[in-house]
Amino acid sequence: MPTNKAAYLITNGQPLEVKEAPYTSPSPSQIVIKSHAVAINPVDWATQAMGHIIFPWIKLPTVIGSDVAGEVVELGTGVQKFNIGDRIVGQCLAFLHNNAAEGAFQEYVVLEESVTCKIPDSLSYENAAVLPLGLSTASCGLFQKDFLALDFPTLEPKPNGKWLLIWGGSTSVGCNAVQLATLAGYSVVSTSSPKNFELVKKLGAREVFDHNSPTAVEDIVKFLEGKEIVGAFAIGGPKTERNGFGAGENCLEIVKRSEGVKFVAMAMHGPAELAPEGVKAAFVTGGEFKSNEVGRMIYGEFLPKALAEGKYVCAPEALVVGKGLEKIEEAFAVQKKGVSAKKIVVSL
């Protein structure tokens, strides 16, 4: 059995500690991979700081981290999709299962087969690792029945004439949401900083507005006049003195004043409670993703083909800060300072 090493979260508010960890064999529906790259998400350092408040069920010490890419080394008895040696990307479920063996920040990671897929040889582990949490959050908000409930994406999309607002198209969640909604046939209007307009348009958005402009809400309401919307997806963007409102508040206002479905999927906690009369909103959670029809569609059907045929871009771009579990703290610090259309990645 291989020896394992992990970056442990031992106490909230303290740096991760790299030390020996047990190697855990998979249950029938799981695989074990040798990790080659991990990506950082805001929830990782938020959990490090105050996991006892936001995820009170998580027992310490544990191993956190959601996004991993690597090579399959062991298969559960029920696993059909993979062979030993396959190169894969997958979403770690340590938060959901309260299980350190399923955290990304270690050398050997246990993953559920259902939220894992093969990647083409042409795709590096570092680039693939940017996908999982951004992809699943985007998919849950766009396609789950209790959220925007949009048509599923295909590799040969036919435009359906309906519009979707995605506030925060250059965020990690947004880069996935823009691509998925476009591949599902919707016309996307989105927001980013002007320097990222080109990126968001390349991912599929028909029009992009500056989310820091004081006139962003008015500009988007005007743009949507005479168009039918299927709702909005609010991602990122706290209230600032400059823009006055955050993503959630802005989307609620735009949806209220536009024609079509009056629903906002929210990637952040809080603003959903501010929904005005006639508008519904809900905070996106991906708890059921690993076993519902959306997770099956994304990881079982859509993503492997889309990656193999080059029809899905791993975005935002990976910014690799270094190699080794010891670099994860540094990676947290880089992301905390603020990123623009970049996913912070550590090679292992």
Ligand SMILES: NC(=O)c1ccc[n+]([C@@H]2O[C@H](COP(=O)([O-])OP(=O)(O)OC[C@H]3O[C@@H](n4cnc5c(N)ncnc54)[C@H](OP(=O)(O)O)[C@@H]3O)[C@@H](O)[C@H]2O)c1
């Ligand atoms: N519910 C869930 O399960 C879940 C899962 C993952 C993430 N989230 C949440 O979703 C949000 C985005 O996470 P992420 O990892 O995708 O973020 P991220 O990529 O780290 O976000 C960085 C981006 O924020 C953008 N930004 C700056 N000002 C903004 C504004 N006013 N409105 C919208 N975006 C703005 C920047 O775009 P420019 O540089 O172009 O300005 C930058 O590209 C966070 O609040 C996170 O906590 C929720």
